[in-house]
Amino acid sequence: MKYSLLILLFTLVPFQFFGQVQNQESYANSITALELKEKLYTYSSDEFEGRETGTKGLTIAINYLKEHYIDLEVPSAKADGSYFQNVPLKLIKTPKVSMSVKEQSFDYFQDFISISGGESIFMNEDTILVGYGINDDNYNDYEDIDVTGKIVVAIGGEPKGENNNYLVSGTAEISKWSNNRQELSSKLNTAKEQGAKAFFLINDSMFKLYAPYYRARDEQGGESNLSLDVNEDDAMYGFLVGQSMEAVLLNGNEIKIDYNQESESISSDNVAAMIKGSEKPDEYIVLSAHLDHIGMHDGEVFNGADDDGSGTVAILEIAEAFKSALKEGNGPKRSIIFLHVTGEEKGLLGSQYYTDYDPIVPLAQTVANLNIDMIGRTDPKRLEGKRNYIYLIGSDKLSTDLHTLSEEVNSKYTNIELDYTYNDENDPNRYYYRSDHYNFAKNNIPVIFYFNGTHDDYHQASDTPDKIQYDLLENRTRLVFHTAWELANRDEAVRVDKAVE
Ligand SMILES: [Zn+2]
Structure with missing residues (x-):
């Protein structure tokens, strides 16, 4: 008895010491290429008709996301429990x-x-x-x-x-x-x-x-x-x-x-789920990806597997990982919102509605936004560096803490080559302004935009799930997970030290 108790003590001490890190990694490891692939083959299938805002395909997409969160038992971020945030739109005619x-x-x-x-x-x-x-x-x-x-x-x-x-x-x-x-x-x-x-x-x-x-x-x-x-x-x-x-x-x-x-009203929805924080439930980390794409043209479905099916399924997998942690008593200290926004391809409309008209949670209590838009492919214009890379945009623009945290997390857990090419102020592509994180950044909420760059299939019918590099998608999704985990669990929230007037 005594002897075995001693052994138990010896094994318990290091376990508690390293337990949190081990847990974090095991939850990250639950994010797999296989699961991402299964989800993406559904989400970017022809049945979803290219998910254009205002069409039947978009309705299929939002219902798929809602059902997914119900299955996961991750509740709505909205008080009414509906998962859907109605985004009123109008179709403007000539x-x-x-x-x-x-x-x-x-x-x-x-x-x-x-x-x-x-x-x-x-x-x-x-x-x-x-x-x-x-x-x-x-x-x-x-x-x-x-x-x-x-x-x-x-x-x-x-x-x-x-x-x-x-x-x-x-x-x-x-x-x-x-x-x-x-x-x-x-x-x-x-x-x-x-x-x-x-x-x-x-x-x-x-x-x-x-x-x-x-x-x-x-x-x-x-x-x-x-x-x-x-x-x-x-x-x-x-x-x-x-x-x-x-x-x-x-x-x-x-x-x-x-x-x-002359205009016509159109109804569309953002989808928002939330895992409430255990210690600081009123501080929020928003993970976002746009749920829409550009629909069908001449009878052909534009599947949008990379844009932004990849970001969408990444968020679903991250939600699942956080939910597993929660079930084992390791839920995040701060709250995490899983936000799927509509109308991105029409001008960042869903995220603009969220930040400018109806933030589900107060912007002042939103610590950071991690936005994922296209992380399943590689950029053929990128001729140097590792295959295992991702472009990061915005991480150092508002918060030095966020940038440091992001770098630390990556070198500790994922070792992806973080490429800042498009973070340049003078980038003629202006990507910093071109996806949903910008609506958060303009409110001085620190953001990171995860992006693989464009390719020949960008906004073409050929952006299909067979072209996704699932091992890269897995790595990048884990990076976002670890970054969100640290943002949610560190004692101090990342500070904004470079606010823009
Ligand atoms: Zn996109």
């Missing part, structure tokens, strides 16, 4: 717009297109010229002009200095103000920030590029885009025009715009 200057009237598609808008409205006002429409530290067209409530007109491009360098960059490099991808949104958003009511961009080459595309889309049913269906007092009426309107707009004439919005 507006009916009549536009005239003096006696001359202009035609939609022929002379202008509407690129943003709101409720139906009639405007009859003088226009104000704002040069290129740039507001930058090195060059500002809005200095000394008050455009509040006005209709402003900007020309395309950006100015150069005497040495032929661009004034904004100070080099031969163009900036976001004239880069094809960003010019329109940069200038439109700036006019909005300055308080303008309507905005015209005169850019003939861009107009010639966009107008046929808008027309084709209109002919296919008039649906232009989805947006949140919430009260918008600050709607911005934006127009892109070609050469035919240049002269009348540059003359600062009075313009008449009769804008009639």
